[in-house]
Amino acid sequence: MDFEGLLQDEVVQAYLAEIVGAEGMPVAMNPTEEEVVDEDLAEDLEIDPKVVRRTLFILYENDLASYRRDRDEESGWYTYLWSFEYDNITDKLNVEMKKLDENLKKRLKYERENEFYICEIDGIRFEFDEAMELSFNCPECGSPLDPMDNQQLVDAMEERVEALDEELSKVDV
């Protein structure tokens, strides 16, 4: 598996950053091909071993790393041998993309099917029914609510959905 090529993908980088946070990125962006002991990895990367361990566990929780314990016969201490499981990234990203696509379509439907009113001063938006109950006056500042044209938002969302649908048509989710 070519981790390097994979990690150049901005979408993959953003996904990893979201999971491990900025602090964990040096670990997430430097997966080893071979099994590695967390202390050794910390030394190689010159990072606090606690951060390395925490990041590895986060990756593990997200099915992107696995470990096995090895017991030292003499000291009785356990060492953790870690493997990066980045083969799973693409599949997981596709699942995320599919979820996003479904949510966006729901939002888009909502935007298309509703009429909105806005208080320009407070930047608060109301659905038609809410606005009517308020007699078309802002509950915060009392100024009249204006009908809101959400066409720009709808257009932007349509474009996003279209792009996502195209991406998803290339993969099997």
Ligand SMILES: [Zn+2]
């Ligand atoms: Zn207002």
